[in-house]
Amino acid sequence: MSDSILGIIGSGQLGSMLCQAAKKLNVRTVVISDDEQGPAQTYADQFIFAKYDNQQKIKQFIDKADVVTFEFENIPISILKQIEKEKKVLPKPEINRIIQNRKLEKSFINELGIETTKWAFIEKAEDVTKNSNLLPGILKTNTLGYDGQGQFILKSLADVKKDWCFTADYILEKKVNLKKEISIIITRFIDGETFIYEPIENLHKDQILKHSKIPANIDEKTYKKAQKNAKLIADKLGYVGSMCVEYFIDQDDNLLVNEIAPRVHNSGHLTINAFNISQFENHIRAVCGLKFEKPKKNSNAEMINILGKEIEEYRSKTFKEDEFFFDYGKKIIKEKRKMGHLTILKK
Ligand code: ADP
Ligand code: MG
DSSP: OTTSEEEEEOOSHHHHHHHHHHHHTTOEEEEEESOTTOGGGGTOSEEEEOOTTOHHHHHHHHHHOSEEEESOSOSOHHHHHHHHHHSEESSOHHHHHHHTBHHHHHHHHHHTTOOBOOEEEESSHHHHHHTGGGOSEEEEESBSOOTTTTEEEESSGGGGGSSOOOSSOEEEEEOOOEEEEEEEEEEEOTTSOEEEOOOEEEEEETTEEEEEEESOOOOHHHHHHHHHHHHHHHHHHTOOEEEEEEEEEETTOOEEEEEEESSOOGGGTTHHHHBSSOHHHHHHHHHTTOOOOOOOBOOEEEEEEEETTHHHHHHTOOOOTTEEEEEOOOSSOOTTOEEEEEEEEEO
């Protein structure tokens, strides 16, 4: 199906990297986005700028694409379902319905017998009082959070009266005393064939990913369990494409699922240089029904996220032969905004 046109919803850096991978495979792309300046338009064959409720533009997008995927999960589910009536959407919108909602996501994972952080669903201030055993904890909006947005740290019940109010549904999670964070990228094909990349070790600063590396410094048992649970999740969801499972490892070496990202993921950027088939290429192969090829690792690697103004320094830097700089080409520099990344291949 390499002569088909892939529709991609969203035009950020993940969209850019998906378009570049598609090019390599002779798959043409049409991107739709509500960001007029979205960087992926540089790499897409066609670009549609539209608010996601613009019916006429959505129709145009549906007509142009043979199969549709997305770079971010917080797309209104009604739109994904509307597209699905006419064209195949992969991963399935039903998966998004679960994962966009932290309560449904965590319930789904727990029902598979997989451990998450301890959590409770919160609608009003009294619900926090009832679940004070989860303090110190993190209150997260039940939907629409990313890069730490919509999160409030509650040290004690006194914080409930602070500067936020209950305008949305939340979940309250017990704060985990983290030893490490890791993630698994898994690509699952339509026939159920899967490739599970090795665990990636991640470091967050102010709830935003700053650094990733392979190999992760973890024991064999954790390595295997992280991969096994990711496969269980992908199989149960009937997932098609690349997805990410983010894990916490606590001080007692318990492996807890933090969250699932039903898409390619920032921690997997190092797969572009460290593997012959990246998470992006693998995603395109899976959703377009191309042949499964087992990716091969050619190097260890580290990735550094370049945030906000840091990009200016990188733009004038010279790099060594094992350093790969990616500038996302975002027009506006904002504090903590992901502007680019650097991958360094390691022995
Ligand atoms: P987002 O949807 O913004 O990625 P996450 O739930 O993944 O939100 O949180 C972002 C980061 O914040 C995590 O990777 C972790 O570093 C920190 N964090 C979130 N929840 C907890 C928790 N319950 N305990 C400890 N750290 C947490
Ligand atoms: Mg996260």
